[in-house]
Amino acid sequence: MSITTPEKRRLKRRRRVRAKVAGTAERPRISVFRSNRGIAAQLVDDIDGRTIAAVQWTEPELRELKKTEQAAKAGELLAQRAKAAGVESAVFDRGGYQYHGRVKAFAEGVREGGLTV
Secondary structure (H helix, E strand, O other), X not given: OOOOOHHHHHHHHHHHHHOOOOOOOOOOEEEEEEOOOOEEXXXXXXXOOEEEEEEEOOOHHHHOOOHHHHHHXXXXXXXXXXXXXXXXXXXXXXXXXXXXXXXXXXXXHHHHOOOEO
């Protein structure tokens, strides 16, 4: 009998979600990674296999914030960078995490930044 750790279960959910969600140049995928210390996300065009825009919690304007505030601000920053790159809408890939807490705050921050998700 194999032991499934929380990380293995998350990766299994992530693969299941990724089988259904794909990003294009017009509507890229927002890929989210959440750690205990912060949040990171990138806008990915899966057809060309390139990253259009990215944001990390280690950036100076995000480092000093609390975790949920940090996630919301990171979402707004990613939306601004996406608009600068000419992207108006995107597909949200929660990466196997529950749509709750920091992941939800990030998605709402992206919407507040003006990106259609």
